[in-house]
Amino acid sequence: KHSRKGEMKEFDIGMYNQEAYALQTRSEFEQMLRDQAVSYHFQPIFSAHTGRVAAYEALMRVKMQLLNSPLTLMRPEMPTLRSPLTVMKLARELNRLYDIEHITLFKASSAFEKLKERGLVREDSLLFINSIASVSLNDTDWRDYRGRFPELARKLVVEITEEEELDPAQLERKRTLAGASGVFALDDYGSGYSNGSSLLTIAPRYVKVDISIIRSIDTNTDKQQFLTSLVDYARPRNILVLAEGVETTAELRKVLELGVDLLQGYCLARP
16 A cells, blocks of 8 residues: 555564654654653762762653553553653654753743752752753743753853764754853763763863773773873863762772762662
């Protein structure tokens, strides 16, 4: 039917399922945007010098729904949108990156403010929010954001990765928006996307060393040298190095020994 009529062909169940899955995923993505069906969890970021919480990172989660079960099990409301990576892939394909940027900034900030009101997060803490390097809020939406979150706007740290194409004009706009902190964090450094030029292009206040470098760093001399070189570069330039994905006490001891400034990971606190 999809090629030409009048021929007999064997039905390809694999191709059919693949196309049906893709259609369902796109449908769930559009529903997610309409309903803003995402929630945010917040993982503490600790000072390596004082041990106190200095900031929190907002982490996107696709919302769950209760199953009609005596065990009160849960399942995703949108079973094909299992991760933020899938959401971002579809946003790029469907030209909906602005919608994701808007939802992320507003919903994460709203959730964080509610935690503040309940005394569950530190009042003076910063908030790290993932942002899309090629997109920034328009003037109307930014004024709306500042009106709702005037204090938080000055405490935002905008996380940028190189998975998205870097747009210097949009980066500069993010940095100079009225009432914004203008502070950047370079995320996933050392994951394979990042290189030295990104430090010059983004000019971050924070560099987050990827979990792939931190994992087993206590026994891997190459990873130790990588982190040492980064710390040596960052310190005279007033850049703070954050070790993310610290999962064991041995990793924690080693990154402290190597001179990182901030710590994040399951060894210290889960989201």
